[in-house]
Structure formats: structure tokens, C-alpha cells
Amino acid sequence: MSTLTIRSAQPSDLLAIEAIEKRCFHSSRRSSRRALAHSLRSPSQSVWVAVVDGETAGAMTLHHRARSIRIYSLGVLPPFRGSGAGRRLVKMAIALARTLGMPAVVLEADRRNKVLVGWYARFGFELDTVLKDYYSPGRHAVRMRLALRPALKGGQGCGCS
Numbered sequence: 123m124s125t126l127t128i129r130s131a132q133p134s135d136l137l138a139i140e141a142i143e144k145r146c147f148h149s150s151r152r153s154s155r156r157a158l159a160h161s162l163r164s165p166s167q168s169v170w171v172a173v174v175d176g177e178t179a180g181a182m183t184l185h186h187r188a189r190s191i192r193i194y195s196l197g198v199l200p201p202f203r204g205s206g207a208g209r210r211l212v213k214m215a216i217a218l219a220r221t222l223g224m225p226a227v228v229l230e231a232d233r234r235n236k237v238l239v240g241w242y243a244r245f246g247f248e249l250d251t252v253l254k255d256y257y258s259p260g261r262h263a264v265r266m267r268l269a270l271r272p273a274l275k276g277g278q279g280c281g282c283s
């Protein structure tokens with residue numbers, strides 16, 4: 123049985139993350155090595171990797187904004203797809219947003235990719251806005267949003283008995 127671990131990416135993960143970007147995204151949509159290096163050291167971003175049996179199988183870049191966490195990039199290498207690495211990374215982003223008290227997690231997805239949009243919907247993401255010509259002329263994106271309930275402050279019950 124294979125082991126899947128999610129951990130915070132380190133500068134030494136740069137080349138592995140770049141390889142994932144190259145394999146998962148068209149050249150017009152992927153981040154350059156320079157941009158990835160910036161993400162790794164930026165205080166307003168965080169990068170996470172999924173490691174399967176010691177191999178870096180997937181990566182996710184998050185943008186930490188004032189009132190949301192944005193899943194900026196998420197990719198899993200084809201041989202590792204379908205085993206839950208993507209799901210674990212998305213769940214990690216949601217858990218992080220809750221821990222930080224963020225009211226929402228947002229992302230953009232290719233509107234034509236119904237499988238992908240449906241996959242995010244299964245986490246509770248809802249369609250927010252259509253972003254016209256987001257990727258290129260005629261290639262629209264949808265912004266999706268997962269609203270998170272504010273954590274209850276200590277001492278306040280939920281009203282249930």
C-alpha cells in the first residue's frame with residue numbers, strides 16, 4: 123500500500139514542482155521557475171506538495187489574501203492521479219483557511235472542463251462569476267467559492283441542546 127503525505131514545500135522542492143507544472147499545465151498557463159521560487163519565499167503565498175512513496179506527486183500554490191485563500195495552482199502528475207492526492211491537497215487548503223479564520227476559499231477553473239468543475243463542486247465550491255476570456259480570447263474561466271462558517275468564539279454555544 124502506498125503512503126501519501128502532504129507537507130509544506132521547501133526551496134529544495136523547486137525543480138520537482140517545476141516538473142509538475144510542466145506536466146500538468148499548458149505553457150501559456152504554467153508558472154515559470156522564477157515565479158515558483160518567488161511563491162516559495164513569499165510571505166503571502168504558501169506551497170504544498172503531495173508525496174507518494176517518497177516521490178513528489180503533486181503541488182499546490184495558495185495565495186493568502188485578506189479575506190480568502192485562493193488556490194492559485196494545483197497539479198498532480200498523471201501516474202499518480204485518481205489516488206486522492208488532489209483531494210488531500212484541496213482539503214489541506216480548506217483546513218488551513220479554517221485555521222486562519224478565513225471566510226472563504228476561492229479558485230478559478232476552465233469553464234469547459236466540466237469534470238474539474240464538478241470535482242471542485244464535490245468539496246462544496248459554488249460557481250461565483252464567469253471570467254470572460256480569462257485564459258485567452260474565447261476561453262472563459264469560472265470563479266468558484268467555498269464559503270466557510272466563522273469559528274464559534276469560546277463560550278458561545280451552538281444553540282443545540
Ligand SMILES: CC(C)(COP(=O)(O)OP(=O)(O)OC[C@H]1O[C@@H](n2cnc3c(N)ncnc32)[C@H](O)[C@@H]1OP(=O)(O)O)[C@@H](O)C(=O)NCCC(=O)NCCS
Pocket residue numbers: 146147195196197198199202203204205206207208209210229230231232237238241
Ligand atoms: C485535478 C487534479 C489535481 C486531481 O488530482 P487527483 O490526484 O487525480 O485527484 P483525486 O485522486 O483526489 O480525485 C480524482 C478525481 O479528479 C477528478 N478530475 C478533475 N479533473 C480531472 C482531470 N483533468 N483528469 C482526471 N481527473 C480529473 C475526477 O473526477 C476524479 O474523480 P473520481 O474520484 O470520481 O474518479 C489532477 O487531475 C490534475 O492535476 N489535473 C491537471 C491540472 C489541473 O487541471 N489542475 C486544476 C487547475 S485549477
